[in-house]
Amino acid sequence: MVVALAMTGCATIRQEPLPAGLTEQPPANWADRQASLQRFDQWQLAGKLAVRQPGESASAVINQWFQDSEQYQLALSSSFLGMGSTRLEGSPGFITLELPDGETYSSSDPQGLIYAATGWELPIDALVWWVRGLPSPEGDFRLAFDPQGDLAQIEQAGWTIRYERWQDFVDGQPSLPARLTARKGEKLVRLVVSSWQSRRDN
Template sequence: MPKRVRLWLTTHVLAVVALISACTTIQVEPLPEGMTDQPPAGWAERSDRLSRFQHWQLTGKLAVKQPSDSGSAIINHWIQNGDAYDLALSSSFLGMGSTTLNGSPGFIELTLPGGDTYRSGNPEALIEAATGWQLPLDHLVWWIRGLPAPSDDFRLLFDESQQLAIIRQAGWEIRYDRWNQFLIDYPALPARITALKDDKRVRLVVSDWHLRERTQ
Protein backbone atom coordinates (compact mmCIF):
# COMPACT_ATOMS: atom_id res chain seq x y z
CA MET A 1 0.00 0.00 0.00
CA PRO A 2 1.46 3.39 -1.00
CA LYS A 3 2.69 5.54 1.86
CA ARG A 4 0.28 8.37 0.97
CA VAL A 5 -2.73 6.04 1.16
CA ARG A 6 -1.57 4.60 4.51
CA LEU A 7 -1.19 8.13 5.90
CA TRP A 8 -4.67 9.08 4.70
CA LEU A 9 -6.21 5.98 6.27
CA THR A 10 -4.43 6.56 9.57
CA THR A 11 -5.56 10.17 9.72
CA HIS A 12 -9.14 9.22 8.78
CA VAL A 13 -9.35 6.46 11.40
CA LEU A 14 -7.99 8.73 14.15
CA ALA A 15 -10.52 11.39 13.23
CA VAL A 16 -13.39 8.90 13.40
CA VAL A 17 -12.19 7.60 16.78
CA ALA A 18 -11.96 11.16 18.11
CA LEU A 19 -15.48 11.91 16.85
CA ILE A 20 -16.93 8.77 18.46
CA SER A 21 -15.18 9.55 21.74
CA ALA A 22 -16.57 13.07 21.73
CA CYS A 23 -20.11 11.84 21.03
CA THR A 24 -20.07 9.21 23.75
CA THR A 25 -18.65 11.42 26.50
CA ILE A 26 -21.31 11.98 29.17
CA GLN A 27 -21.08 15.08 31.29
CA VAL A 28 -21.72 14.06 34.91
CA GLU A 29 -22.38 16.73 37.49
CA PRO A 30 -19.98 16.80 40.45
CA LEU A 31 -21.18 15.01 43.56
CA PRO A 32 -22.53 17.23 46.36
CA GLU A 33 -20.17 17.45 49.31
CA GLY A 34 -20.36 14.46 51.63
CA MET A 35 -22.27 12.26 49.15
CA THR A 36 -21.41 9.25 47.04
CA ASP A 37 -23.08 7.46 44.15
CA GLN A 38 -21.79 4.09 45.36
CA PRO A 39 -24.70 2.10 46.89
CA PRO A 40 -24.05 0.81 50.42
CA ALA A 41 -23.97 -2.85 51.30
CA GLY A 42 -27.47 -4.27 51.37
CA TRP A 43 -28.89 -1.72 48.94
CA ALA A 44 -29.90 -4.37 46.39
CA GLU A 45 -31.70 -6.39 49.05
CA ARG A 46 -33.45 -3.29 50.40
CA SER A 47 -34.54 -2.20 46.91
CA ASP A 48 -35.91 -5.63 46.13
CA ARG A 49 -37.84 -5.68 49.41
CA LEU A 50 -39.42 -2.28 48.79
CA SER A 51 -40.17 -2.95 45.12
CA ARG A 52 -42.35 -5.85 46.31
CA PHE A 53 -44.05 -3.56 48.86
CA GLN A 54 -47.02 -2.82 46.59
CA HIS A 55 -50.09 -2.92 48.83
CA TRP A 56 -50.20 -0.08 51.32
CA GLN A 57 -52.00 3.02 52.52
CA LEU A 58 -50.58 6.32 53.71
CA THR A 59 -51.85 9.65 54.97
CA GLY A 60 -50.08 12.98 54.95
CA LYS A 61 -49.85 16.36 53.28
CA LEU A 62 -48.89 17.56 49.82
CA ALA A 63 -47.59 21.04 48.96
CA VAL A 64 -46.90 22.38 45.47
CA LYS A 65 -45.01 25.56 44.64
CA GLN A 66 -44.58 26.84 41.09
CA PRO A 67 -44.44 30.23 39.36
CA SER A 68 -48.09 30.26 38.33
CA ASP A 69 -49.55 29.27 41.69
CA SER A 70 -48.92 27.42 44.93
CA GLY A 71 -51.00 25.48 47.40
CA SER A 72 -51.30 22.50 49.69
CA ALA A 73 -53.65 19.58 50.21
CA ILE A 74 -54.35 17.00 52.88
CA ILE A 75 -53.84 13.43 51.71
CA ASN A 76 -56.85 11.75 53.27
CA HIS A 77 -55.58 8.48 51.88
CA TRP A 78 -53.26 7.14 49.24
CA ILE A 79 -54.15 3.48 48.72
CA GLN A 80 -51.82 1.48 46.51
CA ASN A 81 -52.92 -1.92 45.22
CA GLY A 82 -50.18 -3.14 42.91
CA ASP A 83 -50.12 -0.76 39.95
CA ALA A 84 -53.48 0.79 40.83
CA TYR A 85 -53.80 3.80 43.13
CA ASP A 86 -56.66 5.59 44.88
CA LEU A 87 -55.69 9.06 46.06
CA ALA A 88 -58.09 11.30 47.98
CA LEU A 89 -57.14 14.95 48.52
CA SER A 90 -58.80 17.80 50.40
CA SER A 91 -57.85 21.39 49.71
CA SER A 92 -59.34 24.88 49.46
CA PHE A 93 -56.70 25.70 46.86
CA LEU A 94 -58.27 26.67 43.51
CA GLY A 95 -61.57 25.33 44.83
CA MET A 96 -60.32 21.75 44.66
CA GLY A 97 -62.31 20.69 47.71
CA SER A 98 -62.40 16.89 47.94
CA THR A 99 -60.73 15.52 44.83
CA THR A 100 -60.05 11.87 44.06
CA LEU A 101 -57.60 10.36 41.63
CA ASN A 102 -57.87 6.72 40.60
CA GLY A 103 -55.54 5.18 38.11
CA SER A 104 -52.60 3.08 37.07
CA PRO A 105 -49.53 3.73 34.91
CA GLY A 106 -50.69 5.50 31.76
CA PHE A 107 -54.29 6.06 32.91
CA ILE A 108 -56.10 8.30 35.39
CA GLU A 109 -59.66 9.09 36.44
CA LEU A 110 -60.06 12.40 38.26
CA THR A 111 -63.26 13.30 40.11
CA LEU A 112 -63.78 16.91 41.21
CA PRO A 113 -65.91 18.07 44.19
CA GLY A 114 -68.96 18.69 42.01
CA GLY A 115 -68.91 15.11 40.79
CA ASP A 116 -67.50 15.83 37.34
CA THR A 117 -65.20 12.98 36.27
CA TYR A 118 -62.43 13.15 33.70
CA ARG A 119 -60.34 10.33 32.25
CA SER A 120 -57.06 10.44 30.37
CA GLY A 121 -54.14 8.33 29.23
CA ASN A 122 -51.84 11.18 30.28
CA PRO A 123 -52.14 11.56 34.09
CA GLU A 124 -49.79 14.53 34.40
CA ALA A 125 -51.53 16.51 31.66
CA LEU A 126 -54.99 15.90 33.13
CA ILE A 127 -53.94 16.91 36.65
CA GLU A 128 -52.32 20.08 35.35
CA ALA A 129 -55.37 20.97 33.26
CA ALA A 130 -57.76 20.41 36.19
CA THR A 131 -55.74 21.86 39.07
CA GLY A 132 -52.78 23.71 37.60
CA TRP A 133 -50.42 21.39 39.47
CA GLN A 134 -47.65 19.39 37.83
CA LEU A 135 -47.41 16.04 39.61
CA PRO A 136 -45.39 13.14 38.17
CA LEU A 137 -47.76 10.50 39.60
CA ASP A 138 -46.35 7.51 37.70
CA HIS A 139 -42.94 8.29 39.21
CA LEU A 140 -44.19 9.34 42.64
CA VAL A 141 -45.46 5.85 43.39
CA TRP A 142 -41.81 4.73 43.29
CA TRP A 143 -40.19 7.81 44.78
CA ILE A 144 -42.49 7.72 47.79
CA ARG A 145 -40.98 4.33 48.71
CA GLY A 146 -37.42 5.57 48.24
CA LEU A 147 -36.94 3.89 44.85
CA PRO A 148 -36.23 5.14 41.34
CA ALA A 149 -38.96 4.48 38.78
CA PRO A 150 -37.94 1.63 36.44
CA SER A 151 -39.14 3.51 33.34
CA ASP A 152 -36.28 6.05 33.11
CA ASP A 153 -32.56 6.38 33.69
CA PHE A 154 -31.63 7.61 37.14
CA ARG A 155 -28.77 8.50 39.46
CA LEU A 156 -28.74 7.75 43.18
CA LEU A 157 -26.79 9.72 45.77
CA PHE A 158 -26.15 8.52 49.32
CA ASP A 159 -25.15 10.57 52.36
CA GLU A 160 -22.45 9.91 54.94
CA SER A 161 -24.75 7.65 56.95
CA GLN A 162 -25.24 5.50 53.82
CA GLN A 163 -28.87 6.58 53.56
CA LEU A 164 -30.43 7.45 50.21
CA ALA A 165 -30.35 11.26 49.98
CA ILE A 166 -31.21 12.12 46.35
CA ILE A 167 -32.70 10.51 43.26
CA ARG A 168 -32.17 12.34 39.97
CA GLN A 169 -34.59 11.12 37.32
CA ALA A 170 -36.74 12.42 34.45
CA GLY A 171 -35.50 15.96 35.01
CA TRP A 172 -36.48 15.90 38.69
CA GLU A 173 -34.31 15.92 41.80
CA ILE A 174 -35.96 14.07 44.67
CA ARG A 175 -34.49 14.89 48.06
CA TYR A 176 -35.13 12.63 51.04
CA ASP A 177 -35.31 14.93 54.03
CA ARG A 178 -36.48 12.48 56.68
CA TRP A 179 -37.01 8.73 57.15
CA ASN A 180 -39.06 6.83 59.73
CA GLN A 181 -39.42 3.18 60.69
CA PHE A 182 -43.17 3.11 60.04
CA LEU A 183 -43.45 -0.67 59.58
CA ILE A 184 -41.62 -3.20 61.74
CA ASP A 185 -40.94 -5.75 59.02
CA TYR A 186 -39.83 -3.26 56.35
CA PRO A 187 -36.88 -0.89 55.90
CA ALA A 188 -37.31 2.74 56.94
CA LEU A 189 -39.66 4.63 54.63
CA PRO A 190 -39.63 8.30 53.61
CA ALA A 191 -41.39 10.65 56.01
CA ARG A 192 -40.67 13.80 53.98
CA ILE A 193 -39.49 14.21 50.41
CA THR A 194 -38.99 17.28 48.25
CA ALA A 195 -39.12 16.94 44.46
CA LEU A 196 -37.59 19.78 42.42
CA LYS A 197 -37.70 20.46 38.69
CA ASP A 198 -36.68 23.83 37.26
CA ASP A 199 -38.78 26.35 39.23
CA LYS A 200 -41.30 23.78 40.49
CA ARG A 201 -41.31 22.13 43.92
CA VAL A 202 -43.45 19.34 45.29
CA ARG A 203 -43.17 18.48 48.98
CA LEU A 204 -44.79 15.40 50.44
CA VAL A 205 -44.95 14.73 54.18
CA VAL A 206 -46.11 11.29 55.30
CA SER A 207 -47.72 11.01 58.72
CA ASP A 208 -48.39 7.27 58.63
CA TRP A 209 -48.08 4.10 56.55
CA HIS A 210 -50.20 0.95 56.82
CA LEU A 211 -49.97 -2.44 55.17
CA ARG A 212 -53.03 -3.52 53.20
CA GLU A 213 -54.25 -6.85 52.01
CA ARG A 214 -54.13 -7.36 48.28
CA THR A 215 -57.52 -6.76 46.65
CA GLN A 216 -58.82 -7.72 43.25
Protein backbone atom coordinates in the same frame (compact mmCIF):
# COMPACT_ATOMS: atom_id res chain seq x y z
CA MET B 1 -29.85 -7.78 37.94
CA VAL B 2 -30.79 -4.94 40.29
CA VAL B 3 -27.20 -3.66 40.28
CA ALA B 4 -27.05 -3.89 36.50
CA LEU B 5 -30.32 -1.96 36.24
CA ALA B 6 -29.02 0.73 38.57
CA MET B 7 -25.81 1.08 36.56
CA THR B 8 -27.74 1.29 33.30
CA GLY B 9 -30.09 3.84 34.79
CA CYS B 10 -27.24 6.10 35.77
CA ALA B 11 -25.50 5.98 32.42
CA THR B 12 -27.20 8.82 30.56
CA ILE B 13 -27.97 11.25 33.40
CA ARG B 14 -25.96 14.43 33.12
CA GLN B 15 -23.22 14.14 35.71
CA GLU B 16 -23.57 17.32 37.75
CA PRO B 17 -21.51 17.49 40.95
CA LEU B 18 -23.32 15.97 43.91
CA PRO B 19 -23.98 18.02 47.06
CA ALA B 20 -21.18 17.81 49.61
CA GLY B 21 -21.17 14.59 51.60
CA LEU B 22 -23.14 12.50 49.10
CA THR B 23 -21.81 9.61 47.04
CA GLU B 24 -23.04 7.46 44.16
CA GLN B 25 -21.55 4.38 45.85
CA PRO B 26 -24.48 2.40 47.27
CA PRO B 27 -24.20 0.76 50.70
CA ALA B 28 -23.64 -2.98 50.89
CA ASN B 29 -27.32 -3.65 51.71
CA TRP B 30 -28.78 -1.53 48.91
CA ALA B 31 -29.72 -4.42 46.60
CA ASP B 32 -31.60 -6.22 49.42
CA ARG B 33 -33.27 -2.98 50.54
CA GLN B 34 -34.35 -2.15 46.99
CA ALA B 35 -35.78 -5.62 46.45
CA SER B 36 -37.73 -5.42 49.74
CA LEU B 37 -39.22 -2.03 48.80
CA GLN B 38 -40.18 -3.29 45.35
CA ARG B 39 -42.12 -6.14 46.97
CA PHE B 40 -43.83 -3.65 49.29
CA ASP B 41 -46.53 -2.77 46.77
CA GLN B 42 -49.73 -2.94 48.85
CA TRP B 43 -49.86 -0.07 51.30
CA GLN B 44 -51.68 3.02 52.43
CA LEU B 45 -50.44 6.33 53.76
CA ALA B 46 -51.71 9.67 54.98
CA GLY B 47 -49.97 13.02 55.07
CA LYS B 48 -49.68 16.38 53.37
CA LEU B 49 -48.81 17.47 49.84
CA ALA B 50 -47.58 20.89 48.78
CA VAL B 51 -47.14 22.02 45.18
CA ARG B 52 -45.32 25.18 44.21
CA GLN B 53 -45.22 26.41 40.62
CA PRO B 54 -44.16 29.79 39.21
CA GLY B 55 -46.70 32.36 40.36
CA GLU B 56 -48.77 30.11 42.60
CA SER B 57 -48.71 27.45 45.28
CA ALA B 58 -51.21 25.13 46.94
CA SER B 59 -51.36 22.42 49.56
CA ALA B 60 -53.55 19.45 50.32
CA VAL B 61 -54.19 16.89 53.01
CA ILE B 62 -53.74 13.33 51.78
CA ASN B 63 -56.59 11.72 53.65
CA GLN B 64 -55.82 8.33 52.13
CA TRP B 65 -53.46 7.02 49.48
CA PHE B 66 -54.22 3.37 48.76
CA GLN B 67 -51.76 1.45 46.61
CA ASP B 68 -52.46 -2.08 45.32
CA SER B 69 -49.60 -3.10 43.05
CA GLU B 70 -49.97 -0.69 40.09
CA GLN B 71 -53.43 0.59 41.07
CA TYR B 72 -53.74 3.71 43.22
CA GLN B 73 -56.49 5.76 44.85
CA LEU B 74 -55.84 9.15 46.42
CA ALA B 75 -58.39 11.09 48.45
CA LEU B 76 -57.25 14.70 48.81
CA SER B 77 -58.80 17.73 50.46
CA SER B 78 -58.12 21.46 50.91
CA SER B 79 -56.89 23.71 48.14
CA PHE B 80 -55.49 21.07 45.80
CA LEU B 81 -57.47 21.15 42.54
CA GLY B 82 -59.85 23.69 44.06
CA MET B 83 -61.99 23.73 47.19
CA GLY B 84 -63.27 20.58 48.82
CA SER B 85 -62.39 16.93 48.19
CA THR B 86 -60.71 15.50 45.11
CA ARG B 87 -60.13 11.89 44.13
CA LEU B 88 -57.49 10.43 41.85
CA GLU B 89 -57.70 6.82 40.71
CA GLY B 90 -55.40 5.21 38.22
CA SER B 91 -52.57 2.98 37.13
CA PRO B 92 -49.53 3.61 34.95
CA GLY B 93 -50.74 5.33 31.81
CA PHE B 94 -54.33 5.97 32.95
CA ILE B 95 -56.06 8.20 35.47
CA THR B 96 -59.57 9.23 36.52
CA LEU B 97 -59.91 12.55 38.32
CA GLU B 98 -63.04 13.54 40.25
CA LEU B 99 -63.22 17.25 41.07
CA PRO B 100 -65.00 18.74 44.10
CA ASP B 101 -68.03 19.70 41.97
CA GLY B 102 -68.52 16.08 40.93
CA GLU B 103 -67.12 16.48 37.43
CA THR B 104 -65.08 13.41 36.41
CA TYR B 105 -62.36 13.23 33.78
CA SER B 106 -60.29 10.30 32.49
CA SER B 107 -57.13 10.27 30.42
CA SER B 108 -54.34 7.99 29.20
CA ASP B 109 -51.95 10.82 30.12
CA PRO B 110 -52.10 11.14 33.93
CA GLN B 111 -49.62 13.99 34.21
CA GLY B 112 -51.23 15.80 31.27
CA LEU B 113 -54.72 15.60 32.79
CA ILE B 114 -53.52 16.94 36.15
CA TYR B 115 -51.71 19.75 34.35
CA ALA B 116 -54.80 20.59 32.27
CA ALA B 117 -56.97 20.69 35.41
CA THR B 118 -54.57 22.65 37.60
CA GLY B 119 -51.68 24.08 35.60
CA TRP B 120 -49.31 22.13 37.86
CA GLU B 121 -46.80 19.47 36.91
CA LEU B 122 -47.32 16.50 39.23
CA PRO B 123 -45.51 13.33 38.02
CA ILE B 124 -47.97 10.93 39.62
CA ASP B 125 -46.77 7.73 37.89
CA ALA B 126 -43.19 8.31 39.06
CA LEU B 127 -44.29 9.57 42.49
CA VAL B 128 -45.73 6.11 43.24
CA TRP B 129 -42.12 4.86 43.19
CA TRP B 130 -40.33 7.91 44.60
CA VAL B 131 -42.54 7.92 47.69
CA ARG B 132 -41.10 4.51 48.66
CA GLY B 133 -37.52 5.62 48.05
CA LEU B 134 -37.18 3.91 44.66
CA PRO B 135 -36.47 5.23 41.17
CA SER B 136 -39.26 4.73 38.66
CA PRO B 137 -38.63 1.79 36.28
CA GLU B 138 -39.44 4.16 33.41
CA GLY B 139 -36.39 6.16 32.36
CA ASP B 140 -32.80 6.69 33.40
CA PHE B 141 -31.89 7.77 36.91
CA ARG B 142 -29.01 8.64 39.20
CA LEU B 143 -28.89 7.78 42.90
CA ALA B 144 -26.92 9.45 45.69
CA PHE B 145 -26.43 8.23 49.27
CA ASP B 146 -25.54 10.02 52.49
CA PRO B 147 -22.72 9.03 54.89
CA GLN B 148 -25.14 6.81 56.87
CA GLY B 149 -25.93 4.81 53.73
CA ASP B 150 -29.48 6.17 53.34
CA LEU B 151 -30.77 7.17 49.94
CA ALA B 152 -30.46 10.95 49.84
CA GLN B 153 -31.36 11.84 46.28
CA ILE B 154 -32.78 10.54 43.00
CA GLU B 155 -32.35 12.38 39.71
CA GLN B 156 -34.89 11.26 37.10
CA ALA B 157 -36.98 12.72 34.27
CA GLY B 158 -35.62 16.20 34.93
CA TRP B 159 -36.61 16.05 38.61
CA THR B 160 -34.33 15.97 41.64
CA ILE B 161 -35.96 14.15 44.56
CA ARG B 162 -34.35 14.77 47.93
CA TYR B 163 -35.11 12.61 50.95
CA GLU B 164 -35.08 14.71 54.08
CA ARG B 165 -36.33 12.26 56.70
CA TRP B 166 -36.78 8.49 57.01
CA GLN B 167 -38.85 6.61 59.59
CA ASP B 168 -39.62 3.03 60.61
CA PHE B 169 -43.33 2.99 59.81
CA VAL B 170 -44.02 -0.70 59.03
CA ASP B 171 -42.79 -3.74 60.96
CA GLY B 172 -40.65 -6.00 58.81
CA GLN B 173 -39.98 -3.31 56.20
CA PRO B 174 -37.00 -0.99 55.72
CA SER B 175 -37.42 2.60 56.86
CA LEU B 176 -39.64 4.63 54.54
CA PRO B 177 -39.56 8.31 53.54
CA ALA B 178 -41.30 10.61 55.99
CA ARG B 179 -40.44 13.78 54.08
CA LEU B 180 -39.29 14.29 50.50
CA THR B 181 -39.05 17.18 48.05
CA ALA B 182 -39.10 16.84 44.26
CA ARG B 183 -37.82 19.83 42.30
CA LYS B 184 -37.72 20.56 38.57
CA GLY B 185 -36.50 24.07 37.85
CA GLU B 186 -38.92 26.40 39.64
CA LYS B 187 -41.47 23.62 40.16
CA LEU B 188 -41.57 21.89 43.53
CA VAL B 189 -43.58 19.06 45.04
CA ARG B 190 -43.20 18.34 48.77
CA LEU B 191 -44.67 15.30 50.51
CA VAL B 192 -44.80 14.77 54.28
CA VAL B 193 -46.03 11.37 55.46
CA SER B 194 -47.68 11.12 58.87
CA SER B 195 -48.66 7.43 58.76
CA TRP B 196 -47.92 4.44 56.58
CA GLN B 197 -49.07 0.84 56.84
CA SER B 198 -49.09 -2.40 54.89
CA ARG B 199 -52.36 -3.53 53.31
CA ARG B 200 -51.37 -7.15 52.66
CA ASP B 201 -53.08 -8.35 55.84
CA ASN B 202 -56.12 -6.05 55.53
